[in-house]
Amino acid sequence: NAGVTQTPKFQVLKTGQSMTLQCAQDMNHEYMSWYRQDPGMGLRLIHYSVGAGITDQGEVPNGYNVSRSTTEDFPLRLLSAAPSQTSVYFCASSPPGQGGYTFGSGTRLTVV
Amino acid sequence: TQLLEQSPQFLSIQEGENLTVYCNSSSVFSSLQWYRQEPGEGPVLLVTVVTGGEVKKLKRLTFQFGDARKDSSLHITAAQPGDTGLYLCAGLNYGGSQGNLIFGKGTKLSVKP
Numbered sequence: 387n388a389g390v391t392q393t394p395k396f397q398v399l400k401t402g403q404s405m406t407l408q409c410a411q412d413m414n415h416e417y418m419s420w421y422r423q424d425p426g427m428g429l430r431l432i433h434y435s436v437g438a439g440i441t442d443q444g445e446v447p448n449g450y451n452v453s454r455s456t457t458e459d460f461p462l463r464l465l466s467a468a469p470s471q472t473s474v475y476f477c478a479s480s481p482p483g484q485g486g487y488t489f490g491s492g493t494r495l496t497v498v
Numbered sequence: 499t500q501l502l503e504q505s506p507q508f509l510s511i512q513e514g515e516n517l518t519v520y521c522n523s524s525s526v527f528s529s530l531q532w533y534r535q536e537p538g539e540g541p542v543l544l545v546t547v548v549t550g551g552e553v554k555k556l557k558r559l560t561f562q563f564g565d566a567r568k569d570s571s572l573h574i575t576a577a578q579p580g581d582t583g584l585y586l587c588a589g590l591n592y593g594g595s596q597g598n599l600i601f602g603k604g605t606k607l608s609v610k611p
Contacts, residue, residue: 390540417597428603429541429586436597444598476540480596484529484548487588487599489540 388412392477392490399467399497407462407493409477417480418460419444419487420452422473429476435460467497501525502589502602510608511577519572519605521587528590530563530570531599535584577609 393408411418419434421444431444435454449471451463460479464471474494478487503522511517521530529548533541545554547563547570554561558581560573574581588601 419597419599421601426603429588429601431598431600434595434597434599436595442595442597445600478540480599482596484546484590486531486543486546487541489533489542491538491540 390477390479390488390490392475392493394493395491397493397495399464399495401467401469401497403467405464405467407464407475407477407495409460409462409490410458411460411477411479411488412458413479413481413488414457415479415481415488416457417482417487418454419478419480420450420460420462421476421478422446422471423476423492424473432462432475464495469497471495472497502587502600504585504587504602504605506605507603508606508608510610513578513609513611514576515609517574517577517607519574519585519587519607520569521571521589521602522569523589524568525589525591526567528567530567531588531590532561532570532572533586533588535586535604541584541586574607577607579609579611582607582609 390411420432421429433452435441478489480487532544535541550567551565552563558575584604586604
């Protein structure tokens with residue numbers, strides 16, 4: 387099992403550019419989430435999904451879009467990148483219940 | 499927005515010492531999870547506690563969920579350099595969506611040989 391796979395691992399964008407961070411899981415998990423991690427701020431929830439076709443906003447959703455057309459994939463789209471979006475982004479998935487999340491290894495994004 | 503406060507923020511100790519990390523909130527949680535993160539990697543789940551007063555042990559690590567389900571602690575006995583990392587607590591709001599997992603800011607532990 388590959389678990390949670392995130393691509394790319396590193397990305398540099400110019401201000402105003404758009405891009406999609408990819409996330410795929412092969413564990414048939416219903417729940418998937420996107421977090422950003424910044425120094426001193428911990429992990430902050432951007433968007434999450436409780437199943438295909440269902441998404442909801444987390445703590446810091448502005449500037450990001452998500453969709454969940456399949457159970458396996460949960461891409462995160464940056465519509466118009468800003469320097470404030472420079473961060474490390476983590477995707478995570480979980481089965482129903484209290485089992486806890488499996489995280490990907492992250493995407494380090496720099497917006498210049 | 500509910501908050502999870504972790505303390506201490508940083509901890510530097512010698513190998514063999516004991517330590518406790520705390521995770522506190524004014525909110526009630528249906529469960530609390532503890533993760534460990536190493537540089538350049540994603541967090542890895544250590545344990546989930548669900549019942550108020552629950553105690554779980556994982557080798558030298560002991561996790562406790564407060565009776566009121568508002569706080570949790572992680573105690574490490576005889577710390578080793580391999581325990582070095584960022585320890586994160588995360589909570590699911592009681593009655594809320596399982597997708598809405600909120601993290602504390604973490605405790606950065608350094609264990610020196």
